[in-house]
Every structure is written in C-alpha cells, then in structure tokens.
Amino acid sequence: MKRLTCPxxxxxxxxxxxxAQDWMDARRRVPLAVKETLYVSSGESLKRASIxxxxxxxxxxxxxxxxxxxxxxxxxxxxxxQFDASQLELLEPLLNITIELDPRYIAAYRFGAVFxxxxxxxSAVRFVERGIRNNPGEWRLYQDLGFVQWRRNRFxxxxxxxxxxxxxxxxxxxxxxxxxxxxxKGGDRETAREMFLRLYRESDDPFIKQISEAQLKMLDQYxxx
Amino acid sequence: xxxxxxxxxxQDYQIGFWRKRNxxxxxxxxxxxxxxxxxxxxxxxGAGKTTTFKILMRMLRPTAGEARILGQPLDDLRMRARxxxxxxxxxxxxxxxxxxxxxxxxxxxDLPRDRxxxxxxxxxxxxxxxxxxxxxxxKFSKGMLQRAGLAQALINDPEVLFLDEPMSGLDPLGRREAxxxxxxxxxxxxxxxxxxxxxxxxEAMCDRVAILNRGRLVESGRLSEILKTRSNEIExxxxxxxxxxxxxLREFALEVQPTPEGARARLESDRDIARLxxxxxxxxxxxxxxxxxxESLEDFFMREIGGMK
Amino acid sequence: xxxxxxxxxxxxxxxxDRALYNLMVFVILLIIASVVMGRIAVGQEVKIVxxxxxxxxxxxxxxxxxxLGIGLVSKEIExxxxxxxxxxxxxxxxxILGKYFGLCLTLFVSSVVMAAAITGALIYxxxxxxAAQWRLWPAAWLIFLELTIMTAVALLFSCFSSPALSALFxxxxxxxxxxxxxxxxxxxTSNSAAVRxxxxxxxxxxxxxxxxxxxxxxxxxxxxxxxxIAGNTVYAVCYIAAALAAxxxxxxxxxxx
Ligand SMILES: Nc1ncnc2c1ncn2[C@@H]1O[C@H](COP(=O)(O)OP(=O)(O)OP(=O)(O)O)[C@@H](O)[C@H]1O
Ligand SMILES: [Mg+2]
Numbered sequence: 199m200k201r202l203t204c205p206x207x208x209x210x211x212x213x214x215x216x217x218a219q220d221w222m223d224a225r226r227r228v229p230l231a232v233k234e235t236l237y238v239s240s241g242e243s244l245k246r247a248s249i250x251x252x253x254x255x256x257x258x259x260x261x262x263x264x265x266x267x268x269x270x271x272x273x274x275x276x277x278x279x280q281f282d283a284s285q286l287e288l289l290e291p292l293l294n295i296t297i298e299l300d301p302r303y304i305a306a307y308r309f310g311a312v313f314x315x316x317x318x319x320x321s322a323v324r325f326v327e328r329g330i331r332n333n334p335g336e337w338r339l340y341q342d343l344g345f346v347q348w349r350r351n352r353f354x355x356x357x358x359x360x361x362x363x364x365x366x367x368x369x370x371x372x373x374x375x376x377x378x379x380x381x382x383k384g385g386d387r388e389t390a391r392e393m394f395l396r397l398y399r400e401s402d403d404p405f406i407k408q409i410s411e412a413q414l415k416m417l418d419q420y421x422x423x
Numbered sequence: 424x425x426x427x428x429x430x431x432x433x434q435d436y437q438i439g440f441w442r443k444r445n446x447x448x449x450x451x452x453x454x455x456x457x458x459x460x461x462x463x464x465x466x467x468x469g470a471g472k473t474t475t476f477k478i479l480m481r482m483l484r485p486t487a488g489e490a491r492i493l494g495q496p497l498d499d500l501r502m503r504a505r506x507x508x509x510x511x512x513x514x515x516x517x518x519x520x521x522x523x524x525x526x527x528x529x530x531x532x533d534l535p536r537d538r539x540x541x542x543x544x545x546x547x548x549x550x551x552x553x554x555x556x557x558x559x560x561x562k563f564s565k566g567m568l569q570r571a572g573l574a575q576a577l578i579n580d581p582e583v584l585f586l587d588e589p590m591s592g593l594d595p596l597g598r599r600e601a602x603x604x605x606x607x608x609x610x611x612x613x614x615x616x617x618x619x620x621x622x623x624x625x626e627a628m629c630d631r632v633a634i635l636n637r638g639r640l641v642e643s644g645r646l647s648e649i650l651k652t653r654s655n656e657i658e659x660x661x662x663x664x665x666x667x668x669x670x671x672l673r674e675f676a677l678e679v680q681p682t683p684e685g686a687r688a689r690l691e692s693d694r695d696i697a698r699l700x701x702x703x704x705x706x707x708x709x710x711x712x713x714x715x716x717x718e719s720l721e722d723f724f725m726r727e728i729g730g731m732k
Numbered sequence: 733x734x735x736x737x738x739x740x741x742x743x744x745x746x747x748x749d750r751a752l753y754n755l756m757v758f759v760i761l762l763i764i765a766s767v768v769m770g771r772i773a774v775g776q777e778v779k780i781v782x783x784x785x786x787x788x789x790x791x792x793x794x795x796x797x798x799x800l801g802i803g804l805v806s807k808e809i810e811x812x813x814x815x816x817x818x819x820x821x822x823x824x825x826x827x828i829l830g831k832y833f834g835l836c837l838t839l840f841v842s843s844v845v846m847a848a849a850i851t852g853a854l855i856y857x858x859x860x861x862x863a864a865q866w867r868l869w870p871a872a873w874l875i876f877l878e879l880t881i882m883t884a885v886a887l888l889f890s891c892f893s894s895p896a897l898s899a900l901f902x903x904x905x906x907x908x909x910x911x912x913x914x915x916x917x918x919x920x921t922s923n924s925a926a927v928r929x930x931x932x933x934x935x936x937x938x939x940x941x942x943x944x945x946x947x948x949x950x951x952x953x954x955x956x957x958x959x960x961i962a963g964n965t966v967y968a969v970c971y972i973a974a975a976l977a978a979x980x981x982x983x984x985x986x987x988x989x
Contacts, residue, residue, distance in 0.1 A: 215971040215974055218970055519741075527741055530737035575816065
C-alpha cells in the first residue's frame with residue numbers, strides 16, 4: 199500500500215495538470231500561434247542573438263512558417279471550404295526573418311513566390327528578386343520570378359526572367375520556350391494551365407502541390423464549360 | 424531481546440562503468456549486540472565496517488539479509504528517535520554554527536525548541552566546544568567537527584549509539600574525554616556499537632568485540648576469550664638498565680625487547696621473577712611492572728589477519 | 733512533520749549565501765538601468781522598465797531555480813550530510829519536500845524583492861505612484877510559479893543523474909516548455925498519427941511554461957485576468973505535485989554509497 203503512494207500520486211497529478219492545461223487552452227480567445235509567432239520582427243537582430251546558430255534558427259523559423267501556414271490553411275478550409283492566402287498577415291514577416299537568417303534558403307523564396315502575390319504582388323516581386331540577388335546561380339528562382347510577373351500580367355518582365363534563367367547552367371530546355379509563350383499568349387488560359395502544371399510537377403512542397411492542383415481543376419472546369 | 428540484530432547481512436557494490444562487476448563488501452554477517460554493552464567493531468581498512476553502519480543507517484539497502492534495531496525494522500521512525508549516529512566522515516552544514524546545528528538536529532528528532540537549545544548547550548559543554556559554540560562549522564578543525572558530531576549523535580539522549588571511528592582526529596585529551604564519555608553513557612545503561620582502529624582504546628572500553636576481515640566475521644566474543652593467554656608466561660617491564668644487564672637478562676628470558684626507557688622481558692614462569700629482580704637491583708635499575716603475559720589485540724591481528732592476506 | 737525544520741534550514745542556507753546577494757544586486761542594478769534606458773526612449777519608459785525588469789527576473793530566477801534546485805539533493809549526497817539526516821527519524825520524502833519548499837521560500841522572497849524593485853523603478857520613472865504600477869504583480873506571481881515548476885523539474889532530474897547532466901536537462905525542459913505552443917501546433921497539424929500522439933503526450937508531460945509568460949501583455953498595459961492566474965496556479969500545483977511524487981519515488985529507492 200505504502201509502496202504505491204508515490205506512483206498513484208504521480209499519475210493523479212499528471213492527469214490533473216493535463217486537465218488544467220486543456221482547460222486553459224480551451225479558454226484562450228486568440229489562437230496562440232498568431233499572437234506569439236513573432237518573437238522578433240527583424241531577422242538581422244535575431245541573427246546577432248543566435249550567436250552563430252543562425253542556420254538552425256533559420257530552420258526553426260522555416261518550420262514555424264510552415265506550421266503557421268498549415269494551421270491557417272486547415273482553419274480556413276474548415277470554415278468556408280476556401281483558402282485565401284491574403285489573410286496570412288504573418289506569412290511575409292516570417293519568410294523575411296527566415297531568409298534574413300539564411301539568405302540561401304531557396305525553399306523559402308519558392309514558397310513566397312507562390313503565396314506572397316496574393317497578399318501583395320509588389321513585395322512578392324521584391325522578395326523573389328532578393329532571392330536572385332542572394333543566389334544568382336539558381337535558375338529556379340528565375341522561374342519563380344517569371345511566375346510572379348505573369349500573375350501580375352507583366353508578360354514582358356516574365357519573358358525576361360525566363361530568358362535570363364534559361365541561360366544558367368542546369369536550366370531545363372522548356373525554360374527556353376517560356377519567353378515566347380509569355381510574349382505571344384501570356385493571357386491565355388492554356389498558358390495558365392501550363393504554368394500551374396509546371397508548378398505542380400516541379401514542386402515537392404505539399405502545400406504548393408495542393409494549391410496548384412486546385413488551380414488546375416478550376417481551369418479544367420472552365421474549359422469544359 | 425538483543426538491541427542490534429544483524430542476520431546474514433550481505434552487501435555488493437557495483438563497480439566499473441562499462442562492464443559492471445560486483446564487489447562483495449559484506450558477506451553474510453551475523454551479529455548480536457545486547458542491551459547495555461559496549462561493543463567494538465574491528466577490522467583492517469576496507470573490511471566492511473562503514474558499509475555495515477551505512478546499511479543500519481538506511482543509506483544502503485542490503486543485497487541480502489536483514490537487520491533490526493531495538494527489535495524494529497530499520498525504517499521504523501519511532502526506533503530512529505531512540506538512536507544516535509556519528510558518521511565516519513562527519514560533514515555538517517558549514518553555514519551553521521555548532522549551536523544552530525545541534526538545535527536543528529534536535530528539531531529533526533522531534534525535540535521542542537527550548538529543550539533542544541538547553542540540551543545543545545549541555546552537550547557542547549560535554550564535548551568541550553562551549554567556547555566555539557557560536558562559531559560557524561566552516562571554521563572548525565577536523566577534531567572539532569568530530570566533537571560536534573559526537574554531540575549531534577547524543578542530542579536526543581539515545582538508547583543506542585552507533586559510532587563509526589569516534590576517536591579519529593581527536594587529540595590525546597579528546598580521546599580520553601571521549602573514552603570517559605562512553606564509560607559514562609555505559610554507566611547510564613546505554614548500548615554503544617562502535618568501530619575503531621585504536622586497539623588500546625578498544626581493549627580499555629569494550630565488553631565484547633567482533634572482528635571483520637574482507638566482509639567476513641573472523642571472530643566475536645569477549646576480549647578475554649578471544650585473546651589467548653599464554654599459559655604461565657610473565658611479562659616484566661624494567662627501566663634504567665644497560666647493555667650488560669640486557670645481555671644478562673637474555674640468558675634466562677624468553678624474549679627481551681629494548682624500549683626507550685629500558686626493556687620488556689618475557690619470562691617462562693613466575694619462578695624467574697626473583698632472578699630478574701636480582702639482576703636489575705644489582706645494576707640500580709627499576710622494576711616498572713609485572714603482568715601475566717596476554718596476547719595483545721595487535722598480536723591477534725597480526726596472527727589472524729596478517730596471515731590471511 | 734520534519735518538513736518545516738528542513739525547509740527553514742534550506743532557506744537559512746541560501747540566506748547566508750553571498751553569491752545570491754550578488755545576483756540580487758545585479759538584477760536590481762539592471763532594473764535601475766532600465767529607468768535610464770526608458771528615459772532615452774521617450775514615452776516608452778513604463779514599457780521598457782516592465783519588459784526589462786520582468787525579463788531579468790525570469791532569467792535570473794530560472795538560473796537560480798535550476799542550479800540551486802539541482803544542488804538541493806545532490807550536494808547533500810556529495811558531501812555526506814544525507815547520512816546525518818537519514819539516521820534521524822526523518823522520512824526520505826520529508827527530506828525531499830523540506831528541501832523543495834525551503835528553496836521555494838528563497839525564490840519567493842527574492843521574487844518579492846525584485847518585483848518591489850521594479851515597482852520602485854516605475855514610481856521613479858513616472859514621478860509618482862499610480863494604481864497601474866501594481867499590475868506587474870500578477871505577472872510577477874506567474875513568474876514565481878514558473879520558477880517553482882523549474883525547481884521541481886531540476887530536483888527531479890538531480891534525483892537520478894549527475895548535476896551537470898541535470899542542469900542540461902533542466903535547461904532543455906525550460907526551452908521546450910517555453911515553446912510548448914509550437915509543440916501543440918505540431919501535435920495538431922502533423923500528418924502522421926504517431927507523431928501527433930507523441931507530440932500530444934509530450935505537450936502534456938512537459939511543463940507548459942509559455943502560459944506563465946505575461947510580460948509583453950503587462951508591458952502593453954493589460955492585467956493578467958484572474959481566471960488565468962487561477963488556472964495557472966492550479967496547473968502549477970498539480971504539475972509540481974506530480975514532479976515531486978516522481979522525485980520521491982526515485983529518491984526512496986536510491987542507495988547512497
Ligand atoms: N561506494 C563504494 N563503491 C564501491 N566499493 C566500495 C564503496 N564503498 C566501499 N567499498 C568497498 O567496500 C569494502 C568495505 O569498505 P568499508 O568502507 O565498509 O570499509 P571499512 O571497514 O569501513 O574500512 P576503514 O577502516 O578504512 O574505514 C572495501 O573493499 C571498499 O573498497
Ligand atoms: Mg570505515
């Protein structure tokens with residue numbers, strides 16, 4: 199009997215503390231993540247504070263970005279079956295912190311290229327161009343820049359971006375066909391289909407895949423009509 | 424009923440980091456200490472004395488066997504209130520003064536505050552620390568700490584005392600005081616179980632002893648039973664003798680050992696005493712003592728344990 | 733009950749520890765410095781004093797509770813003082829609890845001193861007393877609760893591992909505990925059921941320390957609502973009880989060689 203006192207107390211109080219925790223979580227009005235995600239607003243200062251572990255810190259912020267995005271994604275779809283990236287007010291600062299901590303975080307640039315245009319297409323362009331400045335040899339970023347410009351209907355700039363990217367080592371052949379496509383039928387629905395198909399095929403990010411798949415389906419519906 | 428009952432007590436220590444090995448520090452020890460006894464617990468370094476104390480004081484759970492104090496299992500708290508313990512290496516909170524420390528120990532033994540304070544003052548006087556009563560233990564010397572430890576063991580006026588090398592670190596005066604203290608406690612009917620390396624102290628104080636070697640009990644019983652009396656042999660101590668006399672003594676004594684003051688001679692029987700007296704009187708020497716030769720505890724150790732190693 | 737004398741003796745130990753006073757002086761200097769910094773950032777004095785003051789209180793308090801919490805038991809084992817305690821009519825559990833509450837008393841007193849220093853700094857910065865200055869006390873209470881949780885965690889670790897490892901573990905727990913919302917988020921958004929289950933279990937097993945951080949809100953003029961204070965207090969008491977039960981469970985079985 200005496201032998202069991204400690205184990206029993208341990209279990210009882212652990213359960214009680216878990217219950218108290220859930221009680222408090224249920225009572226919170228503002229979702230924690232939104233309120234707390236931004237411990238800092240500048241990646242530069244964080245970089246200094248991370249005493250050399252900035253790569254790790256960038257990873258942490260990248261994970262935070264994905265967690266934040268995922269949570270919002272699930273929530274919005276739960277509420278109105280629709281996903282509207284323009285409501286993600288913390289997406290841009292989170293991405294900025296990530297790339298300020300690690301300017302070569304390609305995944306972050308690519309993610310931004312797909313979702314930032316819905317929030318602010320100007321800053322999306324600036325974001326991707328910053329990526330190109332930091333990583334001039336990465337042809338994928340030119341593809342992303344072309345994509346962002348295309349979504350703003352700036353076909354000339356898009357063609358320019360594809361042309362520059364296609365000259366880089368490692369760039370695939372289809373990149374060379376893109377400038378012509380942009381200049382000739384930039385606004386076509388077929389072009390849009392092509393763009394999203396490329397995005398779908400090239401990306402290994404589950405969110406990007408889901409979004410581009412949804413866009414493709416929508417385009418197909420138009421065509422059938 | 425025995426005050427301390429130890430049955431088949433066995434303790435293994437695990438040593439080694441990667442490949443664990445067991446070292447048997449105590450091997451099926453059986454021991455009984457009766458009420459009112461002063462019981463000496465002897466043995467060379469590493470024999471397992473401190474290990475036994477640690478088991479009795481709940482520091483270690485024995486690998487096998489059991490022990491009872493005052494008829495109670497070791498975890499019994501009411502029994503704990505009736506015993507006292509002096510560890511081998513006393514460490515006490517160095518940020519306390521000796522008096523504060525004793526009052527704290529009193530509180531742990533359920534003594535009311537004023538009783539504890541009174542008792543602390545008495546004990547500090549008894550162990551000769553009344554001048555340093557309000558000094559921090561940090562500033563105590565080894566012997567002073569040992570005295571404080573002795574006082575601490577006595578704070579609850581225990582019926583049974585466990586002392587692990589109570590004399591270590593004490594000066595000659597301190598040792599004599601400690602001996603007197605123990606004799607005093609014994610006169611008041613307390614039971615004392617103590618370990619020691621100082622054989623003369625043991626011979627002077629103990630009713631019974633147990634001798635331990637490498638975790639095993641070698642011998643236990645009254646000293647007079649353990650130590651062989653050598654038939655009729657006589658030991659005489661003389662002083663003021665010169666080389667010539669020594670040579671003369673060697674002619675009939677079994678053994679002559681020079682000492683700084685004179686010599687010690689072992690004689691075959693009391694018949695040789697007259698001759699010895701004659702020789703030394705002739706040389707103006709003096710007879711210091713004549714005793715029936717008995718094996719000393721030291722001899723016993725040499726014989727039993729020296730041989731076993 | 734031998735818990736009280738042991739607790740009071742533990743408190744006396746820290747009260748006679750000079751290092752602790754130096755630490756307190758340092759924190760108070762920092763609080764004074766925050767007044768100067770507040771002067772530079774015109775209009776932000778109150779926010780800066782509260783931010784810096786409560787943050788310093790947290791950091792030093794956590795360091796204190798981890799390092800003193802580990803020493804509570806391991807030091808006594810190391811130097812042999814435990815032999816003296818165990819020979820006396822004291823349960824091992826009483827020893828653990830006495831040690832724990834003794835350090836909590838120390839932490840309580842130093843938290844009160846630090847919170848008073850911040851209040852003083854606020855009164856000075858605002859040039860007079862103001863009811864709003866008292867709103868930092870609920871936040872300070874939450875910090876104190878966080879410290880008592882960290883003490884229990886440190887004590888628990890020191891019952892079965894070396895002091896250095898215990899310090900490392902306790903610091904890790906502190907960091908993870910502060911990131912517990914992310915752990916919850918992770919538990920809710922992961923695709924794998926196994927990952928979800930593990931992170932949910934961890935979320936409940938590790939202390940949720942983020943709940944105790946109300947510094948930012950306090951600096952922006954909010955007062956911690958009483959429901960939150962009560963909920964956190966209940967949570968802290970339960971969590972500490974569980975941690976101490978685990979510590980006692982381990983400590984009761986230990987051998988002291
Ligand atoms: N913590 C420990 N780990 C491993 N072995 C130990 C430990 N403590 C003691 N021992 C071993 O147990 C045996 C008995 O040691 P113990 O301290 O009981 O001897 P002792 O009789 O008190 O010796 P001394 O007269 O030197 O005080 C020794 O061989 C010792 O090496
Ligand atoms: Mg010993």
